[in-house]
Amino acid sequence: MFGCIRRLGCLVILLAIAGGAYMYMNGWRPLGTAAAPKATTVARPMWEPITALNAERGKRQVESLRDSRGPVYANLTGAEAASYIFLSAARQLPKGAENAKASVQGNELVVRAEVPLAEFGAKKVLGPLAGILGDKDTLLLGGHINVVQPGLGEFVVTRLKVGKLTVPSPLIPRLISEIRRGERPVGVAPNALPMPVPEFISDVRIANGRITVYKNAP
Numbered sequence: 001m002f003g004c005i006r007r008l009g010c011l012v013i014l015l016a017i018a019g020g021a022y023m024y025m026n027g028w029r030p031l032g033t034a035a036a037p038k039a040t041t042v043a044r045p046m047w048e049p050i051t052a053l054n055a056e057r058g059k060r061q062v063e064s065l066r067d068s069r070g071p072v073y074a075n076l077t078g079a080e081a082a083s084y085i086f087l088s089a090a091r092q093l094p095k096g097a098e099n100a101k102a103s104v105q106g107n108e109l110v111v112r113a114e115v116p117l118a119e120f121g122a123k124k125v126l127g128p129l130a131g132i133l134g135d136k137d138t139l140l141l142g143g144h145i146n147v148v149q150p151g152l153g154e155f156v157v158t159r160l161k162v163g164k165l166t167v168p169s170p171l172i173p174r175l176i177s178e179i180r181r182g183e184r185p186v187g188v189a190p191n192a193l194p195m196p197v198p199e200f201i202s203d204v205r206i207a208n209g210r211i212t213v214y215k216n217a218p
Contacts, residue, residue, distance in 0.1 A: 048079030050086060050100035058084030065215040066200055073214045078104040081211045082111050085155060085195050092193045094120040094179055104209045110142040120178040125171060137163035145204040147197060152185060154192035
């Protein structure tokens with residue numbers, strides 16, 4: 001009889017061990033303990049250079065919409081769009097800008113370049129905030145593109161950084177006015193850089209790493 005009890009006890013112990021192993025393998029944790037956090041990866045933005053070659057590519061993409069029998073839209077990379085805007089169409093980069101690059105991040109076109117801060121009055125506008133900046137630093141502009149009217153577009157800057165300093169929103173229009181060349185056309189936002197666009201372009205949208213340009217409906 002006692003041998004039977006001993007055998008039954010051993011069986012219970014073996015079943016308990018097996019059950020515990022199964023629960024552990026399937027994610028069970030004792031009360032009061034937390035599961036180890038899963039590793040997450042953050043995608044880094046892809047920066048491409050702003051160059052004359054990319055400006056020419058962007059221009060060709062836009063001009064492909066001129067023919068009424070051609071495609072109704074064209075896709076541009078961030079570098080093609082930014083190069084076309086800042087080197088070919090609008091020429092709005094501050095003087096002395098170097099190592100200019102562009103990236104599409106979410107629904108924004110983001111442009112950055114190393115710029116002598118004296119060239120666009122950054123220290124004058126920022127006042128005491130400019131104390132953490134050097135004479136030359138990285139200027140970053142993030143925003144979207146609007147077609148204001150036939151023949152006129154704008155790059156609306158909603159995010160602006162100088163070096164590690166994120167410029168407060170109320171100061172962005174003042175800094176943009178220092179970068180902007182010439183008078184601000186009627187209809188262009190105070191925080192925007194104007195740019196000419198072909199009159200057959202009706203809309204520009206930014207999404208999924210691409211900038212899509214649409215032509216007027218026939």
